[in-house]
Amino acid sequence: MPEPATGVALNTVEVRFTGGMLALNRLLMTLQNKRMPVAGFTLGRDGEGMRATITLDCPPEQALRYTAIISALEDVTEAGPAQTVEVALLETAADWRTAAEMAGIEAHEDDGTVVATGEPEKVDDFLASLGDGIDDMVRLGPVARPEGEAGGGV
Amino acid sequence: MPFYDALPDYPLRHVLTRHEQAAAHAADGYARSTGRVGVCVATSGPGATNLVTGLATAQMDSVPLVAITGQVGRPALGKDSFQETNVMGMTLPFTKHSFLVEDPNELYPTMRRAFEIARSGRPGPVLIDVPKDVQFAATNDNGYRRLKKAPPPVESPGLERTAMLLRSAKRPLILAGHGVTLGGAEMELRLLAERTGIPVVTTLLGISAFPDDHPLYLGWPGMHGQASVNRAIDRSDLLFAVGMRFDDRITGAVHKFAKDAKVVHIDIDPSELGKVVKPTVGIAADAKAAMRSILGHLDDISEGEGCEQWREELATSQEPERRRKESVRDEYGPIQVMEAIKGTAGPNLRLVTDVGQHQMWAAQFFEFTKANSHITSGGLGTMGFALPAAMGVAFAYPDDPVWVIAGDGGIQMNIQELATIREFGLNIKVAVLNNGYLGMVRQWQQFFHNRRYSETPITGPDYERLTAAYGLSGRTVREGDSVVDAIRWANEQEGCTFLDFHIDPEANVYPMIPSGMSVNEMIEEDGA
Numbered sequence: 001m002p003e004p005a006t007g008v009a010l011n012t013v014e015v016r017f018t019g020g021m022l023a024l025n026r027l028l029m030t031l032q033n034k035r036m037p038v039a040g041f042t043l044g045r046d047g048e049g050m051r052a053t054i055t056l057d058c059p060p061e062q063a064l065r066y067t068a069i070i071s072a073l074e075d076v077t078e079a080g081p082a083q084t085v086e087v088a089l090l091e092t093a094a095d096w097r098t099a100a101e102m103a104g105i106e107a108h109e110d111d112g113t114v115v116a117t118g119e120p121e122k123v124d125d126f127l128a129s130l131g132d133g134i135d136d137m138v139r140l141g142p143v144a145r146p147e148g149e150a151g152g153g154v
Numbered sequence: 155m156p157f158y159d160a161l162p163d164y165p166l167r168h169v170l171t172r173h174e175q176a177a178a179h180a181a182d183g184y185a186r187s188t189g190r191v192g193v194c195v196a197t198s199g200p201g202a203t204n205l206v207t208g209l210a211t212a213q214m215d216s217v218p219l220v221a222i223t224g225q226v227g228r229p230a231l232g233k234d235s236f237q238e239t240n241v242m243g244m245t246l247p248f249t250k251h252s253f254l255v256e257d258p259n260e261l262y263p264t265m266r267r268a269f270e271i272a273r274s275g276r277p278g279p280v281l282i283d284v285p286k287d288v289q290f291a292a293t294n295d296n297g298y299r300r301l302k303k304a305p306p307p308v309e310s311p312g313l314e315r316t317a318m319l320l321r322s323a324k325r326p327l328i329l330a331g332h333g334v335t336l337g338g339a340e341m342e343l344r345l346l347a348e349r350t351g352i353p354v355v356t357t358l359l360g361i362s363a364f365p366d367d368h369p370l371y372l373g374w375p376g377m378h379g380q381a382s383v384n385r386a387i388d389r390s391d392l393l394f395a396v397g398m399r400f401d402d403r404i405t406g407a408v409h410k411f412a413k414d415a416k417v418v419h420i421d422i423d424p425s426e427l428g429k430v431v432k433p434t435v436g437i438a439a440d441a442k443a444a445m446r447s448i449l450g451h452l453d454d455i456s457e458g459e460g461c462e463q464w465r466e467e468l469a470t471s472q473e474p475e476r477r478r479k480e481s482v483r484d485e486y487g488p489i490q491v492m493e494a495i496k497g498t499a500g501p502n503l504r505l506v507t508d509v510g511q512h513q514m515w516a517a518q519f520f521e522f523t524k525a526n527s528h529i530t531s532g533g534l535g536t537m538g539f540a541l542p543a544a545m546g547v548a549f550a551y552p553d554d555p556v557w558v559i560a561g562d563g564g565i566q567m568n569i570q571e572l573a574t575i576r577e578f579g580l581n582i583k584v585a586v587l588n589n590g591y592l593g594m595v596r597q598w599q600q601f602f603h604n605r606r607y608s609e610t611p612i613t614g615p616d617y618e619r620l621t622a623a624y625g626l627s628g629r630t631v632r633e634g635d636s637v638v639d640a641i642r643w644a645n646e647q648e649g650c651t652f653l654d655f656h657i658d659p660e661a662n663v664y665p666m667i668p669s670g671m672s673v674n675e676m677i678e679e680d681g682a
Contacts, residue, residue, distance in 0.1 A: 022242060022254065029246040061428060068425040068438075074251040074271060 010039060011056045011063035014082035015070055018049040023075035027052060030073060036066050053082065086120040087140040089113050094133025099126055156289035157195065157224065169549070169578065172570040174201050176542035178208020179568070182217050183546030187504060187526050189338065191218045191272050192546060198224040199237030202283075206245060207536060209279045213248040214533025215359060216336060218277035220268050221249075227287035228256060242283055250278030258291035276423040277336055308443040312435040316394070316418045317451030319435065323392035323416075325464045326352045329375075332359035332532070333397020333421060339442035340364070340525045343396070346445050349452055351460045353468055355383050357398050359532040362522035372468060376404045378514040381665045382471040384673040387412050396420045397441040400430035401533065402669075410672035420444045479519070486633045488512065488587050491655055492519035494641040495557055495585065502554040503527065504547050508540035508564035511593040514663045516559050538567025541584065545571060548580040555645070556581065562588040562614045562654075572624040575650045583644045584652045586617065589659045597662050601677070617654040628652035 017023050024043070031038055031054070040055035054070075056063045063081070071079040090096075096114050100107035103126035105118025116126055127134065161168060171177040174196040181192030192212075196205050202223040212219045225231070226238040242252050251271050253264050261284070268280040320326060334343050340363055347354050347370045354364045355372045364371055373380040375387050387393065393415045398404075400419075405411040408430055419426070419433035420441060427436035437444055483493050492515060496503070505520060506529040507513040513530055522528045529547060531539040544558045565586050575582055587593075596610040621628035627647055631640045631654065644651040665678045 022252075025243065026246050026252075033247045065425050065428055068423075072275075072423070072425065 009057070009059050009063075010084065011058065011060055012040075012082040012084045013054045013056060013063065013067050013070065014078075014080060015052045015054060015076055016049060016078040017052070017073070017075045018077060019075040020050070023073075024050065024052075026073060026075060027070070030069060034066065034069055036069075049077065055084070084120060085117055086123045088116045088123050088127060088137060089140070090116065090127075090130075090137040091135040092130055092133050093135065094130050096130065099129045103129060156286065157222075157284075167549075168195075169545070169574065171542065171545075171574050173568065174204035175207050175538070176545075176568050176571045176574070178205045178219070178221065179211065179536075179539050179542035180546040180549075180571075181219055181221075182208060182212050182539075183506060183529055183543030184550050185212075185217050185219055185546070186215075186529050186543070187547045188550045189336070189526065191220055191269050193220050193222070195222045196224070197237070198226055198241075198286075199239045201237075202239055202241035203244065205241075207534075207538075209245055209281065210248040211531050211534045211536045211539060212279040213250065215531065216277050216332060217279065218272040219279035220265075220272050221279060221281045223281065223283045224289070225254070225283045225285040228285045229287070231285065241281065245281050248279070249281045250276075252281040252283065254283045254285075255288050256285065258288050258293045261288060261293050276333075308439045308447050310437050310439065310444075312418075312437045313444065313447045314451055315435050316437070317448055319392055319416055319418060320350055320352070320394065320448070320452065321455070321460075323352075324461060325390045326350070326392035326394060326461060327372075327386060327390045327415075328352050328354045329357070329387070329393055329395040329398060330354060330360045330363045331357040331396065331398025332363075333441045334360060334363040335397075335525055337397060337422070337441040339397070339440075339445055342442050342445035342449065344368070346449055346452075349449060349455055351462070351465065352394065353386070353461075353465060355386065357401065357404060357532075358517055358530065360398060361517055362525055362528040363397075365523045366521035367523055370465075372472070374517065376401075377406070377667050377669070378518070378663050378665065379404075380472075380475055380518070381676055381678055382468070382475055384665070384667065384676060385471060386468055387415075388673045390415045392416050392418070394418045394420075395431075395433075396445065397422075399423075399426045402430075405430060406667050407670055407672040410674070486635075486637065487657055487661060488515045488655075489519050490637045491585055491587065491641075491657075492516055492559075494638045495559075496520055498638070498641050498645055499555045499557060502551075504529065504551060504554050504556045506530070506540045506544040506547055506556065506558050508558075508560035509535045509537045509594075510561045510564060511589075511597065511661070511663045512559050512561050512587040514594075515587075518663075537561075537564035539564070541565065541568050541575075541582075542571050544582045545575060545578075545580060548575075548582050549578075552581070555583065558582060558584045560584065560586050561593055562586055562590065563592040563612055566612075566614055569620070572621065572626060572650070572652075576625050579649050581648075582650045584650065585641075585644075586652070586654050587657050588614070588617075588654050589657050589661060591659055593661075594663070596660075597666075600660070600662070601666070602668070617652055621650075621652040626650050626652060628654065630654045630656065632656045 037057045039057040042053040044051045067079050103122050105122045105126050107116040177194040181194040185192035196202050223241050226235045242254055255261050255264050268282050272280045353370050353372050356374050373383045375383040393412050416434040418435045420437045422440050424438035482489050504527050507516045540558045540560045544556050548556045592610045599607050618628045618630050640653055665676050667676045
């Protein structure tokens with residue numbers, strides 16, 4: 001039986017690996033074989049090889065154990081916790097700088113559009129504090145970034 | 155073909171088993187008994203698929219194995235070619251790692267890397283799939299890339315805390331698993347037990363990690379472990395678990411397992427910590443290094459001074475089992491067979507068991523005083539394992555007596571290997587406990603399915619005539635015959651002999667904790 005989804009603790013794990021499709025196959029098989037509660041899986045490739053961002057829906061200590069399993073795979077060069085951040089693009093006449101500072105997120109203006117980046121809950125707070133002052137808005141959904149990586153626009 | 159064409163030019167001893175599954179188990183038996191990497195080879199397609207059970211068996215019990223499979227040539231890959239199969243994909247869930255060698259220049263470093271992966275950290279099986287045209291290609295020793303992973307460090311704040319817990323516990327137990335023998339930590343285990351005076355229990359695969367005849371050894375717990383050992387765990391206030399993974403056959407109902415105990419869990423695989431039982435202290439480290447370090451924190455303890463009252467209590471609790479054992483040792487049956495083998499084979503005996511009732515009887519009634527002298531398939535519970543695994547043991551230790559104990563179900567699953575055993579003149583003695591049933595399943599049917607013996611009665615050949623057909627000698631032994639004489643006769647014969655012991659069809663293994671239950675639901679005897 002897979003472990004039941006908790007729905008309350010999303011832990012993001014950033015995995016870098018080499019070995020192409022075989023390695024990806026092994027990673028996916030491990031997720032399935034160990035019944036990891038995968039809530040999200042994003043795959044990408046850059047100059048250092050392949051990168052998977054896995055969101056696990058389980059308590060943090062379980063996520064650490066799953067990360068150890070993933071880390072033990074020979075193809076995996078790096079596996080560790082990542083921060084989940086969300087980007088919101090909005091047009092507003094309100095004081096978004098003060099609101100961003102109070103919510104603890106990063107925000108800047110780009111060609112008339114405010115780009116707000118931060119943990120999803122904090123982005124929620126930021127948007128709520130602007131209330132009816134938002135003229136238009138798009139939320140891009142949560143993405144992962146390795147913990148400790150410098151902040152800034154995504 | 156290219157591999158076998160080149161083979162005679164190299165100083166490798168090749169053993170042609172009659173089935174690839176047996177090759178994997180034989181390599182497994184060699185690895186378990188020696189601590190070295192076992193190697194098996196199979197051809198592509200069905201040869202490769204036949205290895206699957208052997209690889210899964212090795213993976214479940216952390217056995218270092220390298221399996222080399224042939225593959226169709228690179229141009230034929232992905233075209234449903236003759237004897238093409240995706241053995242890599244098929245074995246992904248139960249290999250530690252696998253390689254498809256597509257560049258001949260990668261062959262040499264891949265081989266070396268495979269051996270290092272197989273034996274490093276938590277050992278396991280590694281598969282190397284080599285296309286035919288790569289086998290034909292010329293290549294040189296062109297270097298070796300070292301593994302990226304270093305062993306986990308032993309510097310852990312948990313070590314000192316563990317030492318404190320060991321000092322203060324009133325009813326502690328050491329629970330030692332296969333990781334102790336895999337890590338060559340038998341001496342450290344013994345030193346730790348003797349320094350602290352803490353009694354030792356082992357898992358099924360941990361048997362022989364600690365001498366059975368040592369006064370601190372209690373036995374092994376679990377579904378068919380000794381009742382007194384299960385109760386000792388239930389009463390303990392500290393469980394020092396090393397090189398084991400809290401298998402469900404040990405814990406039963408996890409929430410009731412060692413419910414009053416603090417748990418120290420040491421394992422080389424960090425993902426094992428907290429997987430089943432949440433430890434008070436979890437240490438991801440090699441068993442040998444961790445126990446050495448803990449011993450360093452216990453320098454000031456006088457040997458064996460701790461928990462004397464606890465040891466006395468445990469000794470008293472084991473008395474009824476000792477008396478029961480004494481009372482049945484002269485009755486014809488499985489226990490008498492075990493006693494007779496134990497009594498005649500000498501201290502160098504290496505015992506290889508299959509899976510089922512006999513496996514439990516053997517583990518209960520033998521005394522293992524030598525590391526790696528008890529070989530069995532634990533995690534996967536692979537019937538058919540014992541006979542081929544014993545071949546690996548016999549090749550590793552040609553001068554030691556090697557006994558196989560199997561049931562009449564499991565022995566038929568790889569019986570063809572009698573031909574290999576005969577060909578190589580291996581000195582393997584086989585004792586089959588023949589009850590005409592798949593005995594363990596029948597026992598479950600008796601207890602939990604109202605004796606509906608659905609598809610468990612089995613027939614088999616006349617083993618005396620079968621072994622004669624293979625050019626070997628065998629005997630049938632029934633109630634009224636002398637078990638000791640039969641065992642003695644087998645020991646006196648040159649090479650492999652086969653004893654077919656006809657036993658009570660409804661003999662049961664006791665005690666038994668039903669699956670998913672606790673020590674409180676333990677069944678200790680017929681009608682209980």
